[in-house]
Amino acid sequence: MTTADVAVRLKKAVGLIEAWESGEDAPTYSQLETLAYEVYKRPLALFFMPAPPDEPEPRAEFRSLPDGDLSHLSRETAFLIRKARAFQSALIELYGDRNPVVEPIWRQVRVKLRGDVVQQAARIRQVLGVSLDDIARQGDDDSALKLWRRAIERGGIHVFKESFKQREFSGFCLWHPEFPVILINNSTTKTRQVFSLLHELAHVLCDRSGISRFDDRGIDELPQPDRAVERFCNALAGEILVPVADFAVVAGVFAPERASDEQFAALAARYRVSRSVILRQFVERGAVTMDFYLAKDREWAEQLRKAGGAGGSYYNTQGSYLSEQFLREVVSRYTRRLLTKTEAADLIGVKPRNFERFEDLVLRGTAA
Numbered sequence: 001m002t003t004a005d006v007a008v009r010l011k012k013a014v015g016l017i018e019a020w021e022s023g024e025d026a027p028t029y030s031q032l033e034t035l036a037y038e039v040y041k042r043p044l045a046l047f048f049m050p051a052p053p054d055e056p057e058p059r060a061e062f063r064s065l066p067d068g069d070l071s072h073l074s075r076e077t078a079f080l081i082r083k084a085r086a087f088q089s090a091l092i093e094l095y096g097d098r099n100p101v102v103e104p105i106w107r108q109v110r111v112k113l114r115g116d117v118v119q120q121a122a123r124i125r126q127v128l129g130v131s132l133d134d135i136a137r138q139g140d141d142d143s144a145l146k147l148w149r150r151a152i153e154r155g156g157i158h159v160f161k162e163s164f165k166q167r168e169f170s171g172f173c174l175w176h177p178e179f180p181v182i183l184i185n186n187s188t189t190k191t192r193q194v195f196s197l198l199h200e201l202a203h204v205l206c207d208r209s210g211i212s213r214f215d216d217r218g219i220d221e222l223p224q225p226d227r228a229v230e231r232f233c234n235a236l237a238g239e240i241l242v243p244v245a246d247f248a249v250v251a252g253v254f255a256p257e258r259a260s261d262e263q264f265a266a267l268a269a270r271y272r273v274s275r276s277v278i279l280r281q282f283v284e285r286g287a288v289t290m291d292f293y294l295a296k297d298r299e300w301a302e303q304l305r306k307a308g309g310a311g312g313s314y315y316n317t318q319g320s321y322l323s324e325q326f327l328r329e330v331v332s333r334y335t336r337r338l339l340t341k342t343e344a345a346d347l348i349g350v351k352p353r354n355f356e357r358f359e360d361l362v363l364r365g366t367a368a
Contacts, residue, residue, distance in 0.1 A: 003021065041082075063208065063229075077169060083162075084174050086349065087181055088176060090348075105124075105205070111232075121236055130147060134147060135272050141189070145194050152201055160181060160322060161186040168213050169213055171193075172200065172212065182197065184200065198241055199237040210233070215301070235284065241277060257288060257292065276296075279293050319358050331358065331362040
């Protein structure tokens with residue numbers, strides 16, 4: 001943030017903010033609290049450290065985006081990355097140095113970029129325990145998203161959600177040998193969130209962090225090794241969601257270049273995915289060009305934008321932004337008096353006076 005940005009938020013003169021930074025003047029304690037909690041969203045204690053803490057640079061941590069995109073990460077996106085790291089630290093604090101899942105999915109499945117995508121996707125579906133019949137039985141897209149999310153959490157990966165202000169990003173994951181986390185963008189449809197979730201799962205199985213866009217822009221700008229990983233993650237997520245063998249039978253005589261949006265929607269409903277995921281499968285089969293795919297994807301994205309997306313406030317989602325397994329563990333330890341209310345609230349990132357609302361969600365079984 002520039003000093004002018006801070007001055008606007010505090011309703012102070014730019015010269016005063018510059019004087020604080022140079023040491024010629026200093027904020028009052030009340031002003032410092034506002035700076036910490038409302039402007040910079042940092043712990044108050046940070047301002048009393050001799051130097052800013054070392055943090056991973058996006059260019060070093062995320063190799064799934066070209067430098068141009070990484071240099072334009074908004075401060076809101078940077079904050080979400082810090083927030084995800086805080087959740088990762090909270091998991092380590094809760095469980096120590098070992099994931100509570102005896103055999104996490106990344107130890108059961110070792111993916112290979114040059115391996116058979118169909119076989120590897122089938123293995124992942126098997127380990128997750130989610131079949132096409134399971135998906136078909138879901139009453140709506142939200143139920144399908146919850147099914148995939150819970151399966152991935154049973155595999156040892158904690159999944160969080162947030163409404164991204166920088167809407168071109170679909171989500172990201174932070175790799176860790178014991179506590180990888182995924183954070184997906186809640187500001188779009190459930191079907192798009194499903195693909196984002198599986199794409200980030202693919203990143204975790206590749207043992208790397210990643211931040212992803214909704215479109216394929218920028219993939220060709222990446223160095224060849226990183227480009228190969230992104231294409232592999234797209235292909236793997238697509239095959240997990242829409243197995244090619246089933247799709248070949250169902251799609252049959254479907255003519256993608258002449259099909260209506262309604263026909264694409266009907267086909268997508270079978271797998272509880274977006275129309276773009278279905279169209280991507282036709283690209284993989286050579287039935288349409290990438291140019292056709294990109295044009296339709298932009299058209300559908302614009303339709304969603306005009307429709308207003310699918311966001312929601314933090315409380316209206318009734319705790320669904322938090323990892324269900326993580327929230328249940330925190331509440332369980334609080335009810336067993338292993339954590340104070342302040343400690344429990346701090347772990348999930350809320351004020352102590354609001355913690356009981358989340359406790360109630362868990363006790364009523366609606367935290368998902």
